Amino acid sequence: MSQEAVAEATQQVVMNGTFWTATAIFLLAYAIIVSEKIHKTIVAIVGAALMLVLKILEQREAFHVEELGVDWNVIFLLISMMTIINLMRPTGFFEYIAIKSAKWGKGEPFRIMAIFAVVTAVLSALLDNVTTVLLLAPVTLLIADALEVDPIPYLITEALASNIGGTATLIGDPPNIMIASKAKLNFIDFIIHLTPAIIVIMVIFLIVLKFVFGKRLQVKPELKKRVLEMNEREAIKDPVMLKKSLFVLGIVILGFVFHGMLGYEPATVALFGAGLLLLLSGTHDPHHYLAEVEWPTIFFFMGLFIIIGGVVKVGLIKWMSMKVLAITHGNMFATSMLVMWFSAFASAFVDNIPYVATMNPLIIDMAQQLWPHLKGVELLHNPALMPLWWSLALGACLGGNGTAIGASANVIVVGMAERAGKRITFLRFMLYGMPIMILTVILSMIYVWLRYYVLKV
Amino acid sequence: MKVKEIMEPVIDYLSPEETLKDAVNKMRVARRGEKKVGVKGLIVLDEKGNLVGMVSIKDILKTIIPFYMSYTSLGEFTWDGMLEDMAKKVADKRVSEFMTKDVITIDEDAPLMECADMMVKHNLQRVPVVNKDGKVLGIVYVRDLYYALVKTLLDKEA
Numbered sequence: 001m002s003q004e005a006v007a008e009a010t011q012q013v014v015m016n017g018t019f020w021t022a023t024a025i026f027l028l029a030y031a032i033i034v035s036e037k038i039h040k041t042i043v044a045i046v047g048a049a050l051m052l053v054l055k056i057l058e059q060r061e062a063f064h065v066e067e068l069g070v071d072w073n074v075i076f077l078l079i080s081m082m083t084i085i086n087l088m089r090p091t092g093f094f095e096y097i098a099i100k101s102a103k104w105g106k107g108e109p110f111r112i113m114a115i116f117a118v119v120t121a122v123l124s125a126l127l128d129n130v131t132t133v134l135l136l137a138p139v140t141l142l143i144a145d146a147l148e149v150d151p152i153p154y155l156i157t158e159a160l161a162s163n164i165g166g167t168a169t170l171i172g173d174p175p176n177i178m179i180a181s182k183a184k185l186n187f188i189d190f191i192i193h194l195t196p197a198i199i200v201i202m203v204i205f206l207i208v209l210k211f212v213f214g215k216r217l218q219v220k221p222e223l224k225k226r227v228l229e230m231n232e233r234e235a236i237k238d239p240v241m242l243k244k245s246l247f248v249l250g251i252v253i254l255g256f257v258f259h260g261m262l263g264y265e266p267a268t269v270a271l272f273g274a275g276l277l278l279l280l281s282g283t284h285d286p287h288h289y290l291a292e293v294e295w296p297t298i299f300f301f302m303g304l305f306i307i308i309g310g311v312v313k314v315g316l317i318k319w320m321s322m323k324v325l326a327i328t329h330g331n332m333f334a335t336s337m338l339v340m341w342f343s344a345f346a347s348a349f350v351d352n353i354p355y356v357a358t359m360n361p362l363i364i365d366m367a368q369q370l371w372p373h374l375k376g377v378e379l380l381h382n383p384a385l386m387p388l389w390w391s392l393a394l395g396a397c398l399g400g401n402g403t404a405i406g407a408s409a410n411v412i413v414v415g416m417a418e419r420a421g422k423r424i425t426f427l428r429f430m431l432y433g434m435p436i437m438i439l440t441v442i443l444s445m446i447y448v449w450l451r452y453y454v455l456k457v
Numbered sequence: 458m459k460v461k462e463i464m465e466p467v468i469d470y471l472s473p474e475e476t477l478k479d480a481v482n483k484m485r486v487a488r489r490g491e492k493k494v495g496v497k498g499l500i501v502l503d504e505k506g507n508l509v510g511m512v513s514i515k516d517i518l519k520t521i522i523p524f525y526m527s528y529t530s531l532g533e534f535t536w537d538g539m540l541e542d543m544a545k546k547v548a549d550k551r552v553s554e555f556m557t558k559d560v561i562t563i564d565e566d567a568p569l570m571e572c573a574d575m576m577v578k579h580n581l582q583r584v585p586v587v588n589k590d591g592k593v594l595g596i597v598y599v600r601d602l603y604y605a606l607v608k609t610l611l612d613k614e615a
Contacts, residue, residue, distance in 0.1 A: 095529055138525035142534060145523065145543075226536040234533035419524045 013315035013322075022056045022314040029307055034350050041296040044303025051310035061309065067361075068309035070302050073181040073267045074174075078128075078301070079293055080270035081171065084248065085131050086289045087277050091242040095235035097123075098139035103232065107224025109149050109217035113157055114206055116140060120158045121165025121202055125172045125195075126253065129162040129409040130294075137416045146226040147219045152422055156432045157209060159413040160401050164205060164440065166409075167397035168198035170266060171256065174301075175347075175356040175396040177266070182360040183380050183389050186260030193390050197447040201398075201440050208439070241281060248277040304357045312361045321365035330370055332384050333453050336391040337445060339363075343395025344441045348402025348434075356396050363388055387452040394444040402437040404429035460572050461565040463605050464586045464595035471501045473509055473553035477520065480512055480552050500585050500593060501556050508585055508593050510556030520547055520555035562587045565594055573602055 013019070029047035033040045051057045062069040101119050105112030116136065123132040136158055144151035166173035170180045170190040179185065236242060255262075255269035278286055311317055328335040339359070346355050367374075367385050374382060400407030404414050404426050410433070417424045451457060469487035471480050480499070487496040498513035521544045526532065547555075562585045563572050575584060576599050586595045 092530070095531065099534060135529070138528040138531060139534075141523065141525040142531050145539070146536060229536070230534045235530075237530065416525070 013319045015315075018056055019314040019316065021054055022051065022310045023316050025050050025054075025056075026307055026311045026316065030350075030354060033354060039296070040351065041300045041303070044300045044307065046303075048303040048306035051306055056310045057306065057313060061313070062306045065309075068313055070305045071178065071181050073265050074177050074301060074305075075298060076267035077171070077177055077181075077270045078174070079298060080267065080274035081128065082131075082293045083274040083289055084245075084252065084270070084277055085127060086292045087241075087281055088245040088249070089135070090237060091239075091245055092235040092237040093242055093245065094123075094135035095139060096232050098136050099230050099232035099235055102139070102143045102227050103230065105227075107147065107219065107227040109147055109219050110210065110214050112143065112147075112227075113154055113213060113217070114209060116154065117157050117161040117206065117209065118202070120161040121168075121198075124162040124165035124409075125168040125198075128171075129166045129173060129407065130412060132165075133158060133162050133409040133412050137413060141416065141420055143227060147223050149217060149219060150422070151420060152417055152424055152428075153213055153217075153432075155413045155417050156424065156429060159407070159409045160433060160436050161202075161205070162409040163397060163400045163407050164198060164201055167394060168195045169256075171270075173397045173400075175352050176393050178353070178356050178360060179389055179393050180266065182364065184377055185381075185389065187256040187266065188260055190393075191257075193386075194393060197390075197394065197444055200447065201443050204443060205436065205440070208436070244280045245277060248273050248280065251276070301353065301357075304354050308357050308361060317358070317361045318365045321362045321369065324362070325366055325369060332387065333449070335366075336387045336448055336452075339388055340391035340395035340441060340445060340448065343392055344399030344402065344437060347396045347399030348406040348437060352396045352400055352407070356392065359392055359396075363392065387448050390452075391444075391448055394448070395441065398437060398440045398444060401433045401440065402430070403433060406433065406437075458569050458605060459565070460563055460567045460569065460586050460597050461594065463569070463601045464565075464597045465601065466595050467500065467593055469496070469499060471499050471512055471552050471556075473501055473503060473551065473556070475552045476548065477517065477550045477552070477555065478548045481517065484512075484514075498583055500560070500596065501552055502593070506592065508560060508562065508587070508591070510553070510558050511560045511583075511585070512552060512556045513582070516555055516557055520550060560585060562591075562593075563597065564589075569602060569605060572597060576602065 025047050029043050032038055032043045048062070052059055052062060057068060097119060098116075101115045102112050105115045120132055120136055123136070137155060140154050140158060141151050144154055163173070167176070168190070170176050170185070170187045176190060176194075180187075180190065252269055252273035255264070255272065256266060259266055259269050278289070281289075283289065308317075324335070324338070328338060343352075343355065343359070346352075363385070364380070367379050367382065370384075371379060371382060379385075400410065404410050404424065410429065414424045414429065469483060471483060475483070484496050484499055486494060487499060488494055489496050498511060500508060501510035501512060503509050521540065523543060526535075561575060561579055561581060563575060565586050565588050572584065575581065581599070583596050583598050585593045586597055588594055
C-alpha cells in the first residue's frame with residue numbers, strides 16, 4: 001500500500017464530536033471492565049445503551065445491521081448450546097465420563113491426570129470450556145480426596161487443557177465463534193486449520209506434564225482401590241433422556257460438520273438441536289432449562305457488539321487498523337505474528353471476548369485497505385488474510401492460559417480450589433500457566449509459519 | 458398465649474471462637490429440660506451476649522460433607538471411612554465458619570400462630586425468642602409449641 005493511499009484512507013476518518021464521544025464510551029467501558037469495579041455485563045449494557053441514546057448508532061443499526069450491530073449468529077449459537085447442555089446435565093453423562101476416565105487411569109495419579117487432560121480438551125472442543133470445567137472439577141476433587149493427593153495440579157491442568165482443547169473447533173471457545181461468524185468460516189475450516197495445531201500442542205503439553213508431574217505424584221496402593229471400586233454406571237440418572245441427548249448431540253455435531261456444505265449457519269444447527277431436545281425431553285416446564293442459560297454472558301456479548309458497532313461506525317477501528325498497517329508495512333507474516341503474540345498477552349490479562357470483538361472488525365478494515373478491489377467472502381477468505389484469522393484464534397484462545405484471570409475456566413478452577421480450602425494464588429497459577437502459554441504460542445507460531453508461509457498448504 | 462409463655466430458658470450456648478469439636482461436645486452434654494441431656498442445636502452468642510448464629514446437627518454435617526458434592530450427585534462414588542476422615546479434617550474449624558448466620562428470631566410477645574407459621578415455612582426446630590433490644594430471652598422449640606397445642610385440644614375435649 002502506497003503512502004498516498006494510507007494518507008487518503010486516513011482522511012476518511014472524521015475525528016469530530018461523535019468520533020470522540022464513541023471513543024470515550026468504548027475506552028471507558030473497557031477500562032471499567034478491566035478494573036472489575038462494576039460487573040462487566042452491566043458495563044456492556046450501559047455502554048451499548050449510551051451508544052444508542054447519544055445517537056452514535058441508530059437502534060436499527062444495532063439490532064439489524066450485520067456490520068454494526070449484535071451478531072445474532074453468535075448469540076443464538078451460545079444460547080442454543082447452553083440449552084442443550086442444561087437439558088443434558090441432569091442425565092449424569094458427564095459424571096459417568098469423569099468416573100470412567102479415573103478408572104481407565106487405574107488409580108495411577110499421573111495416568112489419571114493425563115486422561116483427565118485429554119477428556120477435558122475433547123469435551124472443551126465440543127462444548128464450552130466453562131461447562132466442561134464446571135462438570136469435571138467436582139469429580140476431580142472427589143478423586144483427589146480418594147487418592148489423598150493434592151488436587152491443585154489436577155485442577156490447573158484441566159483449566160489449561162480446556163483452553164487448549166477449546167481452540168480446536170469453531171464451537172470450542174467464544175473467540176472462535178466470533179471469528180467464524182465475522183470471517184464467514186465454517187466448522188470444517190476450523191477442523192482443517194486449527195485442530196492439527198491443537199493435536200500437536202496437546203501431545204507436547206502431555207509430555208511436559210509427564211516431565212513435571214510424572215514422578216512427583218505417588219499414591220498408596222490401598223487408596224487406588226477406592227477409585228477402582230467406583231461404579232460409573234451409577235452416575236447415569238436418566239438413561240432415556242441420556243439416549244435422546246446423545247442422539248441430538250450427534251445430529252448437532254454432524255450438522256456442524258456439514259453446515260458449510262448445506263448452507264446453514266452454525267446457529268441454525270444449534271437452534272435446531274436445542275429445539276429438538278426440548279421437544280424430545282417431554283418437559284412442560286422449559287422455564288428451568290432456559291433460565292439456566294448464562295444470560296449475563298449473553299447480554300455481555302450483545303452489549304459489546306453494540307459498543308464495537310459504535311466505534312466501527314465513527315471510524316475508530318479503521319484508524320486503529322491503519323496504525324497497525326503502518327507498523328507492519330503490510331507484511332502479512334509480520335502482521336500475523338504481531339496479532340498472535342499481542343492477542344496472547346492481551347487475553348492473558350483481559351477478557352478475550354471484548355478483545356476479539358474489537359480485533360474482528362479491525363482485521364476486516366485492514367484487509368479492505370490492503371485489497372480495496374475485493375469484497376465479501378473473496379476479501380475475508382483472501383489466502384493472504386487467512387493466516388491472520390488463525391493467528392488471532394490461536395493467540396486469543398491460548399493466551400487465556402497465561403494467568404488465573406485469563407479465561408473463565410481458570411477463574412472457575414481457582415474458585416473451586418478456594419472452596420476446597422486450597423488457595424491457588426495468582427502467582428502459583430501463573431507459574432504453571434505462563435510457561436504453557438508461551439510454549440503453546442511458540443508452537444502455534446511455528447505452525448502458522450510452516451503451514452502458511454513455507455509449505456503454503 | 459404468647460411465645461414467651463412456652464419458651465425455655467437459655468442454659469447452654471456456643472461462642473463463635475469455639476471449634477467444631479468443642480461444639481459437638483457441648484451439644485452432647487447440654488441439658489434439655491429438667492432431666493434429659495443432649496441437644497440437636499445451640500445458639501451462638503458473642504462475648505457481649507449478642508446472638509450471632511446458630512449451630513444444628515445439619516450445620517455440622519454440611520461442613521463435613523465436601524462442598525464439591527453439592528455441585529453434582531456424587532454420593533454413589535464415596536467410600537467407606539470417607540465421612541469419618543472428613544470429620545477429622547474439620548474438627549478444628551471455628552463455630553463462626555459453619556454456623557447459620559442469618560438466624561430467624563421471634564419477638565417475645567408474638568402470638569403462637571406467628572411462631573407456628575415461621576417454623577413450618579422455614580423448617581425450623583428451634584427459634585430464639587428476643588426482646589425489643591434483640592437480646593435472647595429463651596428458645597421456643599417445635600415440640601413446646603406442639604405440647605401447647607395438644608393441651609388446648611385435649612383440654613377442650615375433656
